[in-house]
Amino acid sequence: MIRGIHRRHLPTYLGPAMLILLSGILLFLTFNKHSRSGIQNYHSEIWGDKAGYYVYLPAAFLYSFDGSGFPAAIDSLTGNGFRLEGQDHRVLTKYTCGVAVMLTPFFLITHALTGLLNAPQDGFSIPYHRMIDVAAIFYLLAGFLAWYLFLRNYFSRIVSVMTMTVLFLGTNLYYYAVDETGMSHVYSFFLFSLYLLGIQRLFSGTASSRKWIFITAITAMMIVLVRPVNAVFLPVALLLDVSSRKEIIARITFFLKWKNLVILFAAAVLIFLPQALYWHYAYGSYLTYTYQGEGFTNLFSPRITEYLFSTNNGLLIYSPILLFVISGLVLMLVRHQKNGWMTLTVFIVTVYLFSSWWNWYYGCGYGNRSFTEYLSLMALPLGFQLNTIRTHSLPIARWICIIVMAVLILINLKMIYSWDGCWYGTTWDWERFIPLLLSAPK
Numbered sequence: 121m122i123r124g125i126h127r128r129h130l131p132t133y134l135g136p137a138m139l140i141l142l143s144g145i146l147l148f149l150t151f152n153k154h155s156r157s158g159i160q161n162y163h164s165e166i167w168g169d170k171a172g173y174y175v176y177l178p179a180a181f182l183y184s185f186d187g188s189g190f191p192a193a194i195d196s197l198t199g200n201g202f203r204l205e206g207q208d209h210r211v212l213t214k215y216t217c218g219v220a221v222m223l224t225p226f227f228l229i230t231h232a233l234t235g236l237l238n239a240p241q242d243g244f245s246i247p248y249h250r251m252i253d254v255a256a257i258f259y260l261l262a263g264f265l266a267w268y269l270f271l272r273n274y275f276s277r278i279v280s281v282m283t284m285t286v287l288f289l290g291t292n293l294y295y296y297a298v299d300e301t302g303m304s305h306v307y308s309f310f311l312f313s314l315y316l317l318g319i320q321r322l323f324s325g326t327a328s329s330r331k332w333i334f335i336t337a338i339t340a341m342m343i344v345l346v347r348p349v350n351a352v353f354l355p356v357a358l359l360l361d362v363s364s365r366k367e368i369i370a371r372i373t374f375f376l377k378w379k380n381l382v383i384l385f386a387a388a389v390l391i392f393l394p395q396a397l398y399w400h401y402a403y404g405s406y407l408t409y410t411y412q413g414e415g416f417t418n419l420f421s422p423r424i425t426e427y428l429f430s431t432n433n434g435l436l437i438y439s440p441i442l443l444f445v446i447s448g449l450v451l452m453l454v455r456h457q458k459n460g461w462m463t464l465t466v467f468i469v470t471v472y473l474f475s476s477w478w479n480w481y482y483g484c485g486y487g488n489r490s491f492t493e494y495l496s497l498m499a500l501p502l503g504f505q506l507n508t509i510r511t512h513s514l515p516i517a518r519w520i521c522i523i524v525m526a527v528l529i530l531i532n533l534k535m536i537y538s539w540d541g542c543w544y545g546t547t548w549d550w551e552r553f554i555p556l557l558l559s560a561p562k
Contacts, residue, residue, distance in 0.1 A: 143261060150253040150298045159244075160197045162484070162541055165252040166244060169483075170302030171201030172213040174252070176220035176398070177227045178243025179211045185401060187211050191242050198244070212402050214410035217395050218346030222307050226255040256301035263310035264288075267496055270317040273324075275503045279510065283503040287495050290441030290529040292487035295536050300485070304347050308493035311346060312353065315339045316496055319360045323371070337384050341391035350493065352469060359462040417478040427475035427488060431553040432543045435471075438487030438535065441528045445498045448505030459500050470494055484542035486535075537561035 157163035166174050183189040187204030190211075191197075195204050202213040230251040234241050264284060271280040288294055296305040318336035322329060336357070344351045358371045374380065399408040428436050436442055449467065452460035474480070474490040482490050509521045538561050545552035 139261065143257065146257045146260065146298065147254070150257060150301060151250065153299055154249065154253060154301075159246060159249055162199060164198075165249040165302040166198050167302070168199035168201045169215065170252075170300070171195075171198040172215040173201075173219035173304060174223065174302060175202040175211060175213050176217045177223060178248075180220075181227065181231065182241070182243050183211075185211050191244060194244055210402055216345050216348060217398060218342060218344075219302075219304050219307055221342070221345065221394070222259065223252065223255050226251045226258075253301045256297055256306045259307050259310040260297040263306070263313045263496070266310070266313040266317045267499065270313060270320055270496075271499055271503055273320055274500065275507055279503055279507045282506050283499050286441060286444075286506070286525060286529065287499055287502060290525070290532050291439040291495055292485075292489060292492055292532075292536075293495055294533070295486040295539070296489065296492055299536065299539075303485075303489070305489055305492040308343065308346050308350060309496060311339055311343045312350075312493045312496040315343060315353070316356070316360065319357050323361065333380055333383055334387070337387035338391065341387045345391050345395060347493075349473070349490075352473060353466070353494070353497075356462070356466065356497065359465075361458060362462075363458055414478055416473070416476040418476040418480065422472055422475040423480040424471060424475045426547055427471060427480050430481065430547050431545060431549050432547050433481040433485060433488045435488040435491055437553075439532060441525060441532065442498070443528075444505050444525065445502045448501035448503075448508075451508060452501055452504050457504060463497060463500055466494065466497055481543070486539050531557070534561055 154163070154165060159166070162168065164170075178190070179185045187209030190204055195202055201215075202211060204211060227248070230247050231241060231243075234245065234247045237247075239245055239247055267284055268280055271283060275283065288297075293306070293309060296303055297309075315336060318332050318339055322332040322336055340354050340357070343353060357375075358368050362368055362371070375384070396406040399410075400406045402408075403410070426432070426434065428434055431437060449460065449464055451457075453464065470491060474482075474488070477490070482488060509518055512518050535557065538556055538559060
């Protein structure tokens with residue numbers, strides 16, 4: 121709250137006006153980024169992994185999953201994120217269709233507009249690329265709204281906004297919302313934030329449980345459909361805001377009620393049926409592991425040190441603001457705050473699991489992208505830390521923390537605007553990393 125001004129005296133149009141302004145700024149940033157990079161190259165919205173997520177849309181709505189109708193050599197022209205092969209010209213992608221499902225309304229609107237504007241309606245022309253940018257910003261802002269409503273249950277308005285701002289500008293969430301708009305992470309961020317809000321409302325005792333069990337069930341299934349490994353986040357539903365074993369048992373009992381089981385089952389069928397049908401079409405089985413030759417091969421020797429500190433996408437090296445998250449987590453545990461142990465458990469499990477993947481740095485990307493959507497939960501320890509800093513009795517201590525955070529945010533933004541999409545050095549290549557850190561943005 122602004123000092124000296126009561127909430128009811130704030131203009132009613134201020135919130136919508138700020139949202140419109142933020143939308144305009146973010147759209148300008150992403151359009152400016154991609155208008156300079158062109159298409160059919162590794163900077164474009166439909167390339168490599170991004171093309172693999174996206175290809176369901178032109179395949180389903182334009183080509184009836186017949187690869188012979190696609191533009192010539194479009195699979196290689198978009199980085200081989202999908203394949204068009206076989207005598208029956210099957211459209212093959214190893215990625216699940218969750219991102220495509222979330223892009224569907226934007227795709228259909230764009231396809232209609234390209235027809236009105238006499239632009240190519242092949243699913244791969246420039247309007248379809250820009251559509252992905254718009255969708256990413258939409259889901260980012262929707263994620264912000266759910267995130268804010270979730271955080272307001274724990275913190276004041278100003279602390280909630282500060283927490284969101286620091287994590288957005290100080291981590292690779294910015295990169296995956298503005299630069300790499302076709303990757304799955306900004307869509308997962310929205311789903312994670314909505315899932316946390318749904319759990320909170322479901323067990324708050326003040327909301328309609330029927331409505332929120334449906335929202336939470338659909339969101340949970342979409343989390344898995346967008347990125348299957350993120351299923352490890354779903355048990356948060358049993359742990360958020362609980363303070364005893366009895367409460368955990370009560371939540372398990374709640375989900376096992378037959379009415380709730382019916383909702384969960386219906387949500388699973390509704391969300392996963394299209395994927396099962398695609399797998400049967402593409403691979404001959406309704407349930408298929410498409411990441412052949414890839415897996416958690418380091419499960420008994422996880423690359424935790426590299427995952428956190430390597431010059432090759434090390435989590436804390438590319439997003440050093442997360443040190444405040446870790447210190448806030450320690451502070452929550454010391455002060456016996458609710459959700460402290462739960463958040464620590466999620467942090468440990470995800471770092472262990474993701475550092476066990478065969479490609480622990482997750483290929484080309486900025487920072488360790490596997491952790492991006494988990495920032496929605498990491499806001500709790502950061503918010504607690506920021507609230508502690510804000511109420512500290514020594515002004516000098518507050519200002520030191522603010523200055524350090526501002527510097528770390530600037531470092532992150534500077535690194536993002538110096539980034540070329542991939543790390544080309546070795547695991548501990550400080551000679552290449554330091555110039556990247558200190559050189560002027562491109």
